[in-house]
């Protein structure tokens with residue numbers, strides 16, 4: 001008898017969490033007879049909030065801190081975690097979740113925007129840890145290997161998604177800073193000997209503030225420090241507003257306020273204040289009194305002016321309208337509802353928003369609901385060149401053709417909070433003019449910047465062992481595929497120059513004979529890669545953490561229509577496996593549609609792929625051949641599902657997520673019945689396959705009957721489990737057949 005092996009399946013938020021209610025019972029039923037237990041851990045935003053405020057809750061309301069538990073598990077060799085996308089909450093999302101939980105009787109504190117008492121300060125600090133991208137960095141104890149599996153790529157070639165045509169006359173373009181930004185001010189050093197560093201601000205008035213003390217650094221670790229100048233940023237933003245108006249294009253801002261949760265909301269706030277400059281000048285006293293904070297988006301202003309008497313509010317709204325009429329048109333998130341690009345920082349997230357724009361002929365939606373050429377403002381220039389190069393490529397060659405285009409897998413440096421995505425606790429909005437120094441434990445200054453009040457200063461870290469592991473992973477992917485691998489690193493950027501030295505040291509420690517490995521700056525790497533993409537060829541991108549994020553949405557969205565269809569593996573550095581599902585987000589629009597029409601268009605393909613690799617990994621690790629057979633059968637089922645185009649449709653009263661799960665189940669059972677490696681599995685699943693086939697019409701009818709009307713699941717962030725389960729498993733016939741698998 002083989003040892004029971006465990007897979008941890010994460011419960012998250014929104015569309016993936018809904019889909020889990022349908023998919024997980026299927027996976028549990030199929031795996032249980034083979035000594036595989038599938039357990040869930042709740043890392044949804046709601047659960048993370050509750051787990052962090054036990055002192056406010058009654059005994060029976062308290063929940064386990066599943067994220068911390070999984071963070072520890074990710075460092076153990078036995079880890080086998082399937083991680084679904086989760087909400088990385090902006091403050092507006094966090095506030096909504098808090099309000100929903102409070103209304104449900106959980107006496108958690110409000111989010112104190114301007115904390116005064118010690119209790120409020122503590123609550124804010126706790127919420128600040130929960131907000132933004134708070135899950136992925138904890139679980140990612142390894143580097144990432146993201147790619148489109150062959151079956152998925154072939155499916156996309158045969159069934160291309162729509163792709164907007166590009167005109168050489170398109171006025172769309174990227175605007176980025178040419179001085180004063182993080183890129184141009186960066187300094188970087190490699191630590192020779194483990195120790196600690198401290199970050200000190202010496203203000204010109206003679207005061208000294210310790211911004212961070214005794215931060216541990218390891219042998220060979222790369223640390224960088226940089227600033228974004230407030231003055232340079234404001235001048236840049238003002239020039240862009242004017243230029244968008246002059247050129248007659250939409251003004252849009254693309255940031256990652258969720259993952260860069262300290263720096264990017266500050267930049268977002270500046271953009272809102274520059275765009276609505278006259279308004280903020282005219283009403284500065286009122287806005288201060290109302291506690292308006294547009295780092296949370298223009299929506300914060302609109303919500304808070306509701307508190308004003310009607311006549312005052314009407315005057316302000318008229319002034320807002322005046323600005324909207326005179327300034328360049330804003331790109332819209334939802335033109336019907338008047339929601340602009342500047343309303344909520346989590347509505348426009350650069351990794352998804354720029355590819356979506358490129359897919360849409362380089363256009364975004366204007367206030368008139370029409371698709372229009374756009375200025376994409378990306379203040380920091382560290383990575384903006386990749387979008388600029390892609391846009392220029394499309395202007396020259398036209399849109400990419402999904403039926404012939406090549407593919408770009410990614411090997412991303414990510415482990416142990418590498419680079420910018422680990423910088424939040426070392427990012428500061430500078431309170432006074434002076435200098436900021438990073439000093440080591442001997443008092444030696446490692447890096448120094450002159451700063452002005454309002455500048456954003458930050459430090460990043462990239463540890464040596466993760467870098468070694470990343471280079472190894474790149475070599476192994478290049479070897480496995482025979483494709484060229486390009487390190488997207490710029491020798492003229494301080495951090496990259498340090499990283500290049502390491503890449504050049506570690507590459508020769510591997511067998512790289514016959515491999516085509518290059519190092520190119522991001523703009524050039526984009527051009528090189530796009531030429532090959534156009535010719536149908538594969539090119540591996542090997543990148544740092546931010547580009548990992550950007551590239552694994554850019555290429556999948558162009559190639560496959562969505563990054564949800566990616567295979568996303570994180571071989572954990574201590575031996576375990578983390579299998580992420582897709583590379584995309586949690587698709588809030590899908591939940592809206594589900595509530596309105598009872599149709600869930602979420603495609604769980606990413607989950608199918610992740611479950612298959614997780615089972616394969618488990619089979620090898622625990623010597624459980626049944627797990628390998630289950631994995632192979634699941635891949636066969638997924639391929640058949642793709643061939644037969646049984647993924648969810650976008651339209652109500654057609655096959656949705658649940659119907660697609662039914663087909664997967666039928667094909668999975670069929671593949672197990674058809675294999676000859678394991679008789680027990682064969683005889684267990686043959687009758688199931690038969691029954692599913694025989695009852696197909698009834699099951700599909702029962703599933704369709706659940707669509708076409710509004711539904712209630714008792715909440716958004718903390719829906720009622722039983723209601724969701726009822727909605728996601730509406731076919732009695734299907735449920736009864738599943739329960740027969742013993």
Ligand SMILES: NC(=O)C1=CN([C@@H]2O[C@H](COP(=O)(O)OP(=O)(O)OC[C@H]3O[C@@H](n4cnc5c(N)ncnc54)[C@H](OP(=O)(O)O)[C@@H]3O)[C@@H](O)[C@H]2O)C=CC1
Nearest residue numbers: 085086087088258349352562564584585586587589602603
């Ligand atoms: N790994 C993680 O945990 C990640 C989490 N996020 C979080 O997700 C949320 C939304 O982010 P956003 O940037 O809008 O990106 P999303 O990836 O959620 O959405 C972009 C669009 O991609 C399509 N899409 C995404 N996933 C699927 C799927 N499985 N099936 C079908 N279509 C899909 C949808 O297009 P259409 O509407 O046309 O159907 C969707 O509107 C945020 O809260 C963000 O923080 C974001 C990225 C990664």
Ligand SMILES: O=C(O)CCC(=O)C(=O)O
Nearest residue numbers: 088133136258259549583
């Ligand atoms: O953690 C997040 O907020 C988003 C992660 C993401 O976009 C990615 O890893 O591709």
Ligand SMILES: [Mg+2]
Nearest residue numbers: 351549553583
């Ligand atoms: Mg991403």
